Amino acid sequence: xxxxxQTPKHLITATGQRVTLRCSPRSGDLSVYWYQQSLDxxxxxxxxxxxxEERAKGNILERFSAQQFPDLHSELNLSSLELGxxxxxxxxxxASDIGEAFFGQGTRLTVV
Amino acid sequence: xxxxxxxPSTLSVQEGDSAVIKCTYSDSASNYFPWYKQELGKRPQxxxxxxxxxxxxxxxxxxxxxxxxAKHFSLHITETQPEDSAVYFCAASNPYGGSYIPTFGRGTSxxxxx
Numbered sequence: 001x002x003x004x005x006q007t008p009k010h011l012i013t014a015t016g017q018r019v020t021l022r023c024s025p026r027s028g029d030l031s032v033y034w035y036q037q038s039l040d041x042x043x044x045x046x047x048x049x050x051x052x053e054e055r056a057k058g059n060i061l062e063r064f065s066a067q068q069f070p071d072l073h074s075e076l077n078l079s080s081l082e083l084g085x086x087x088x089x090x091x092x093x094x095a096s097d098i099g100e101a102f103f104g105q106g107t108r109l110t111v112v
Numbered sequence: 113x114x115x116x117x118x119x120p121s122t123l124s125v126q127e128g129d130s131a132v133i134k135c136t137y138s139d140s141a142s143n144y145f146p147w148y149k150q151e152l153g154k155r156p157q158x159x160x161x162x163x164x165x166x167x168x169x170x171x172x173x174x175x176x177x178x179x180x181x182a183k184h185f186s187l188h189i190t191e192t193q194p195e196d197s198a199v200y201f202c203a204a205s206n207p208y209g210g211s212y213i214p215t216f217g218r219g220t221s222x223x224x225x226x
Binding site: 002033035041042043044045048056058090100101102103104105106 | 118146148154155156157158161201213214215216217218219
């Protein structure tokens with residue numbers, strides 16, 4: 001157990017819908033990263049938050065947004081969902097901006 | 113931005129053999145290089161990492177080497193066992209406005225045959 005908790009584990013939704021993925025980082029970790037892992041793809045960096053503020057953006061679509069709350073948990077919002085958004089979404093946390101990231105178990109999103 | 117290339121995409125070995133996975137990166141500012149192991153249906157887990165001030169690091173059967181001049185780093189697994197079968201990801205982490213974002217390779221599927 002990495003200490004990073006993601007909910008839900010599985011999510012099935014229809015095209016055009018909106019979903020929210022939740023991540024609770026390890027106790028004390030200030031940095032949260034979101035990654036998307038599609039079939040046969042590596043881990044694509046989406047966005048990072050550090051202590052409540054957006055720190056870096058990767059290949060995140062405009063239909064996607066995220067935030068980190070004062071208690072440091074983070075949410076990734078995916079809207080106007082398309083079939084191609086089906087993927088495994090991982091959250092990772094680290095104690096600082098530098099150093100190893102610990103991954104949650106992921107949320108498997110299926111868009112039908 | 114950083115670009116990480118990882119080879120091979122699939123590696124099949126016999127139990128007891130050694131396995132080597134190689135990665136190259138593009139940004140010379142990268143200075144932290146972790147390796148993750150992802151078993152089927154599970155989360156990526158850090159197995160070893162190396163920072164740019166060292167050239168080699170070893171932990172039991174696994175070792176990582178780094179060549180900053182050539183911008184490549186490698187994972188070496190000796191005496192492979194069936195439980196080593198997994199997808200391995202390399203990553204390079206470089207500063208981005210003061211924050212280090214791991215950029216991952218596409219992964220290597222390691223299959224260890226008993």
